[in-house]
Each structure stands twice: as structure tokens, then as C-alpha cells.
Amino acid sequence: xxxxxxxxxxxxxxxxxxxxxxxxxxxxxxxxxxxxxxxxxxxxxxxxxxxxxxxxxxxxxxxxxxxxxxxxxxxxxxxxxxxxxxxxxxxxxxxxxxxxxxxxxxxxxxxxxxxxxxxxxxxxxxxxxxxxxxxxxxxxxxxxxxxxxxxxxxxxxxxxxxxxxxxxxxxxxxxxxxxxxxxxxxxxxxxxxxxxxxxxxxxxxxxxxxxxxxxxxxxxxxxxxxxxxxxxxxxxxxxxxxxxxxxxxxxxxxxxxxxxxxxxxxxxxxxxxxxxxxxxxxxxx
Numbered sequence: 001x002x003x004x005x006x007x008x009x010x011x012x013x014x015x016x017x018x019x020x021x022x023x024x025x026x027x028x029x030x031x032x033x034x035x036x037x038x039x040x041x042x043x044x045x046x047x048x049x050x051x052x053x054x055x056x057x058x059x060x061x062x063x064x065x066x067x068x069x070x071x072x073x074x075x076x077x078x079x080x081x082x083x084x085x086x087x088x089x090x091x092x093x094x095x096x097x098x099x100x101x102x103x104x105x106x107x108x109x110x111x112x113x114x115x116x117x118x119x120x121x122x123x124x125x126x127x128x129x130x131x132x133x134x135x136x137x138x139x140x141x142x143x144x145x146x147x148x149x150x151x152x153x154x155x156x157x158x159x160x161x162x163x164x165x166x167x168x169x170x171x172x173x174x175x176x177x178x179x180x181x182x183x184x185x186x187x188x189x190x191x192x193x194x195x196x197x198x199x200x201x202x203x204x205x206x207x208x209x210x211x212x213x214x215x216x217x218x219x220x221x222x223x224x225x226x227x228x229x230x231x232x233x234x235x236x237x238x239x240x241x242x243x244x245x246x247x248x249x250x251x252x253x254x255x256x257x258x259x260x261x262x263x264x265x266x267x268x269x270x271x272x273x274x275x276x277x278x279x280x281x282x283x284x285x
Contacts, residue, residue, distance in 0.1 A: 027052040029275035030168040030241055031262075032129070032224075036060040036091070039269055040068055042262055047075050050259070052275060053095050054120055056127035058170045060089030067091070082113040090116040090127045090169070098125070106157075108150045117158070123249070124162035126155070128169035133190045141190060144172070148199040156206055165246040167208060170224075170271065172240050173200045175210070179239035181220060191240060208244040211256040211276040223258050224271045232263055243276045252278045 029052045033039040036057060047055065055077075060067070062083045072079045072093055081091035082103040090113060092098055102117035104110070116127040128151070133144035159165055173196045177183035186192040204210065212221075222237025231237065245253060256276040263272045 024280050026054075026123075026278040026280065027275055028054045028056075028123075028125070028166055028168070028243065028278070029273050030056045030058070030127070030170070030243060031273040032058040032170040032241060032269060032271035034059045034061075034269040034271065036062055036068070036089070037066070038267060040071060042265055042268070044071060044075050046259075046262060046273065047077065047093070050273075050275065052093075054123070054125055054166075055093040055273075056116075056125065056168050057091040057093065058089070058127070058129040059087075060091050061086055062089055080116065080118050082116050084111075084113045088113045088129060090114060090129055092116055092118050092120070092125055092127050094118075094120045094125075096121050100124075105147065105150050106154050108147065110147075114147075119162070122164050124158060124165040126158065126165070126167040126169075128167060128171065130170060130172045132172050133196070136188065136190050136193050145195055145199060148196075148202075152199070152202050152206065155203060155208070159206055159208070159246060163246060163248045165208075166243060166249060166276075167203070167245075168243040168274075170240060171200065171242050173197065173242075174238045174240055175200045175242075178219070179222070181222065181236045181238070186238075191238060203244060207247055209247070209250040211243040211245050211250070211253055212239070212258075212274065214250065214253055215256055217257075221258060223274055225263065227270055241271055241274045243274055245276070249278060252280050254279050 060083050063085050064083050067081050069079055077093040078097045079093050080098045080101055083089035098118035098120050100119040105115045114129040118125050131144040131147050134140035174180045174192050180186045222239045223241035225232040225237040254277045259273045
């Protein structure tokens with residue numbers, strides 16, 4: 001062990017500050033990867049470059065037996081996951097091990113793997129892949145609204161238990177017209193309909209805050225672009241991937257942004273990662 005006598009006073013201060021910053025700055029991200037099997041090299045590269053503390057993945061589209069646990073571990077992350085073949089699937093990758101795992105939405109008998117709750121350190125993480133809804137008036141749309149109602153009940157209970165909570169993922173809802181590239185064309189359509197938006201507002205009414213909207217953002221900021229019609233190049237997108245945070249986390253949130261770089265890669269997901277940063281104060285030994 002190196003003693004202080006072997007360092008200059010300035011070096012000692014610098015080292016202490018580095019340790020302090022490492023302890024208190026937290027990055028939490030969400031990314032619908034639209035097949036982890038296809039996108040694994042991109043995910044590993046993003047973990048290396050961005051160094052998030054927690055990354056929630058949606059649409060992994062893998063059974064649990066096929067999850068790339070070793071690759072994730074070699075990247076320096078623990079992984080918990082709930083998957084199924086071909087569709088859906090969620091995972092949480094974290095620097096610290098996760099506990100208190102939940103893989104079902106309470107009160108809903110549903111075989112689809114869309115929910116993953118875990119506690120990482122002092123933070124409760126709820127990874128969500130909200131149903132798409134297909135079309136307004138369809139059975140899948142009715143199912144989506146019922147699913148969101150059950151989600152609201154669960155989040156109310158979770159917030160009462162965990163002061164530091166983040167609910168993040170692909171919500172398949174553009175909350176406002178400013179989250180839509182062409183509000184007129186999308187008016188009343190699935191992802192933008194008023195019942196869906198009202199369900200999203202009810203989540204905020206619980207006390208959660210949309211981390212992205214805590215900060216000034218560029219106009220026409222989106223997280224999803226269709227593969228068709230050169231939608232990404234033309235920025236014809238929607239903001240449907242969200243990080244909702246409890247008041248305790250909102251008080252220490254310092255940034256939130258969409259990282260469009262992975263969407264420019266060859267064979268990208270149609271979604272881009274969204275990441276929020278938190279600074280929980282000065283750590284002392």
C-alpha cells in the first residue's frame with residue numbers, strides 16, 4: 001500500500017478527488033436493442049465507450065439459456081434477465097450485483113417477458129417494455145391500456161418502498177406533440193393517442209419525473225426511427241424511450257440525453273440509447 005509520504009500533496013488531492021468522483025457519479029441508461037443476439041457487439045462497444053453503471057435492455061429476444069452472460073461478465077457487468085424466444089425479453093446490466101428480482105407485473109397473468117425489477121446498490125430499477133398496442137381500438141390496444149393500469153398500481157407501491165427509484169425502458173408512448181416528428185400525421189394513432197398519453201401522465205402523477213424533460217433539449221429530439229423511408233436520415237422519429245425518476249433521484253440528476261451514435265451503425269436497432277447522469281454528493285472515507 002502506497003503511503004502519503006510517497007506522494008506530493010497535490011497528487012494526494014488529485015487521487016482523492018478521482019476516488020470521490022468515481023463513487024458519486026452514476027450513469028443509468030435504457031436501450032431497446034431489437035435482438036441482443038444481433039446487436040451484442042454494439043452493446044459491448046457502447047458499454048466500453050460510455051461506461052454506464054446500469055443499462056436496461058429491451059427486446060433481447062433470447063431465451064434465458066441463450067443469454068450471453070459470459071460476454072457481459074467479461075465486459076465488467078453483472079446481468080439479470082427475463083427472456084423468451086423470438087419476442088420481448090428484458091435485461092439489466094450493472095456494475096454492482098442486483099437483488100430483489102421481480103419478473104412479472106403484479107396482478108397480471110402474462111407470459112410475455114416485459115418487466116424486470118431489481119435493486120442495484122441503493123437504487124430500485126424497473127425495466128419496462130410496454131406493449132406496442134398495434135392500432136387504436138384493437139385487442140392489443142385494450143391490452144396495452146390494461147397493462148399500463150397495472151403498471152401504475154405497481155409503481156405506486158414501489159415508490160412507497162424505495163425512495164431512489166428509476167422506471168425506464170421502451171414505453172411505446174410519445175408523451176407530447178413535441179415528441180413526434182409530425183404531430184398532425186400521428187394524431188390519434190397508436191403511440192400518440194390521448195388514452196396512452198393520459199396513462200403516461202398518471203405515472204408522472206405518482207411523483208415520477210421525466211429525466212429528459214428536466215433539461216433543455218434540442219427540438220425534434222427522438223429515440224426511435226422506423227427502418228423504412230430513410231426515417232433516421234430525415235429525423236422522422238418519436239421519443240418513446242424514457243427514464244422516469246423519483247423525486248430523490250430528480251434532485252441529483254445532472255443530465256439526460258439520447259445517444260444517436262449507435263443508430264448510425266451498420267445493422268442498428270431502430271432505437272437509440274437514452275442515458276441519465278446523477279451526482280449524489282461528495283463521498284468521504
